[in-house]
Amino acid sequence: MEAEIILMEEVHKVYRTGSTEVNALDGINLKVCEGEFLAIMGPSGSGKSTLMNIIGCLDVPTSGKYFLKGKEIEKMGDEELAYIRNREIGFVFQNFNLLSRTDALSNVELPLIYAKIPKKERRERAFEALKKVGIEGRAKHMPSELSGGEQQRVAIARALVTNPSIILADEPTGNLDTKSSEDIMAIFDKLNSEGNTIILVTHEPDIAKHAKRLVRLRDGKIIEDKLQ
């Protein structure tokens, strides 16, 4: 049996807008083990982004329990959450979110700065990460000098560089053409085959096909959870 990375028990998330309450997540039970490649699908408003944010420790549940590698997340404060985000989670966003005035290598270095890694080691590890996604030749380029696909690869390198427990990708191909999307998904496949745990949020079935397990959400509930 592989080690459990994520364990969610009866997770609820309630948003209040004025006097109305919205149950963004309505009793989620989810277990993800090391090495899994999971796709979360669902129509907009189904709660997939909220789930993503909670998995990524950007937000905490209103009720229920969430264990990340055995640690109880919902009781943590800002400082501890920041630490978890830094060490355990690697984010990949739809719109890449690279720092525009900073070259590719420095962008990849960013999480290591907050991990207080010395400069020399930072450079080396950032360069290694760029190599892994096959874009080390563009290390000194600014984001504006890179294509969308290349920018997303830099973002994946940034997510990888701290050797996180999970890579969380939120619509990573949403802003890319078909060819670039295929390239990016090939990278995810490769990373998964090397043992990385990947959770992907998407609404494109073609993209979701790359994952080994599919979770469907609707109205804050899991309506389907199958291996594919």
Place this chain on the structure above:
Amino acid sequence: MIFFENFKIALKAIFSNKMRSILTTIGIIIGVGAVVGVVAIVQGLSHMISQELQGVGATYIIVFPEHDPNNPEFSGKDIRITMEDAREIEKYASAVEYLTPIIWRAGYIHSQGRKWSGFYIGVNENYPYIVNHYVEKGRFITKEDIEGRKKVAVIGRTLVKELKLSPDPIGKEVVVQGNPLTVVGVMEKKGQMFGNDQDSVLILPYTTAQVIFGEISSRQMRLDIKAKSPEVAELAKEQIREVLRKTHKIPEGKPEDFRIMLQEEILSTVSKILGSITLVVAAVVGISLLVGGVGIMNIMLVSVTERTKEIGLRKAVGARKKDILIQFLIEAVTLSLVGGVIGIGFGFLLGMGGAKLIPNFPSAHVPLWAIGLALSFAGAVGVFFGIYPAYKASSLHPIEALRYE
């Protein structure tokens, strides 16, 4: 280490918005520039004055009439220090070594169709020993010159040069308000003070000065006195006071119509005046720094809004609240310090320019403490006005920040 990284991030942010950064820091530049410029001029002045007064020594005393228009006791009275006063002081004040009347006027000195603006001092033969300023060529004014109201003069080096009296000015004729005077000596070089070239001086017997300049000059006469030693300077002052109260017939308990100042007191009076000038400027500068600070706060708030996404991303990859706080605080402080540094340069030029504009002003003097003070003030403004925007940045929720468009 994070600190150093943050500093680099701040510099990058500042330099990528050069125009905006410069406009933002203008308030700080002007504030700091004003401090440094004014301090430069004021310090230059006070440096010079204290050097001058140290030159004459701690035995130097001056006596002058007290023209206080607010005091009804004195209004309408003819208040002056007379030669009678001087003689009484010489007779009864035992701690006094030398005494000279001083009749001081500014004006033109003519010679052979040339003219030069300078000043005249009517004195007696003791003058050199009192102010430590001696003749380097020829002779000084003598008792005979004074008794005979001789038309003689001792002149400074600038006059020798400007009136083309070289190589040997002794025996040449100079004209003061239509009165020809014979040059009998040249004073040694003295330099500049209060914006005056001290070597544009023409020294003449005070009796001759009274004749040339008339009644008004006697009314403005003061006495310069040298005490026998620094230890008895205070005693000399008391003796002079006693003598003058008697000669001026001032009853017990009534205020005096004259003032006696020791070198020390002159120094402290001067520094008091300069101190209050500095204070007024400090207040103006305070306002300017306040305005500058608000400018910085404003631009930092804009910067936080502009970079909301960046803040969200930094938080997503592991930045803590305090990392973001420090990043933006350092940016604000760096911005105001850059303004401070430019301001110091600007103030330096201002001081130099100011000194140049005042004719013959020697040199501006910027003490290190003024630079330190200006910089720490700029830094403090950065912290004070940067803390709110930085706090605002650090409290952004990562999800909302990432979603911000």
